[in-house]
Amino acid sequence: MKTRLNCPCGEHLTGANEDELVDIVRKHxxxxxxGHDYSRDEILFIAY
Structure with a gap:
């Protein structure tokens, strides 16, 4: 399960699970x- 993502802007985003991470990334x-909208699959592709 992927729960972390480092945004190129330097922000480190963490969720308790993949659903929460996707919500946090979309809000960020x-x-x-x-104007930067990504699908769930695209977000999880770059998450770890």
């Missing part, structure tokens, strides 16, 4: 990188 993208 909306707030900090408007």
């Amino acid at each position: 993208l909306t707030e900090n990188h408007p």
Whole structure:
């Protein structure tokens, strides 16, 4: 299960599980990188 992702902006994002991580990443993208929308699969591809 992947629960961490390092955004290229330097932010380190962590979730308790993959669903939470995807939610956290999407919120981060909306707030900090408007226009950058990624699918669940794309987010999990770069997560670890």
